[in-house]
Amino acid sequence: MPETGLVEGTVTMDGQPLPNVSIVFQPQDDPKARASMALSDEQGHYSLSYHADKQGALIGPHKVSVTTPSDAPDPSGQAKEPIPAKYNSKSELVVEVQAGSNDIPLELTSK
Template sequence: MKKIPFEKKIVCCLLALAGLAGCSGGESLPELATVTGVVNLDGSPLPSANILFQPQQGKTAFALTDENGKFELMYSQDATGATPGNYTVKISKEKNPEEPGNELLPAKYNEQTTLTADVKADQENEFQFDLTSK
């Protein structure tokens, strides 16, 4: 029996895994653009805020800001980004996460949002939302 070099075994395993990943049976993803940004409230980063980018048609992209107010949109649990196009943006944060419906931000940023974003194809899209508590 002929012995196969270790390097060839590794390459074969990687090729097999790549083939399996392409055959997951899941839906194929549309073109996605990278979308990142930062949310500030009254000049300070806003941590743990929920971000929704809602298109006229199609799937809503979502994110949660980190401790520095930064976010990266997710198209799904497994894919980052958003489809190119125009979005209505909703940002919300509960004063006390244990008491739902206790919104910290004014309605003009969520339920009656005035925020919009235009996501462009083939480029990184970075947005900054400077919110005020008034």
């Protein structure tokens, strides 16, 4: 297994915790590399998993996307994503994962 750093933090929108959102850290150096994922809890806290039996994310820069899992599209047939595109489909969020433990808060804004 490649070297990873443990990653956890809190995801917020306009200062309020974002519960039950999906967080994906995709390595920037190698877009084909395995991404790390997490689902935030009721307080917006997340802890990344790299593999079924390995926590964390690969060392280095990552593009981060935050999305709301949706089971039901709106009446137009389109899923309505309350999180702005700059944090998911057109993510501008880039963070650096270091060896060891990383506390990476994701502070999003609705504007």
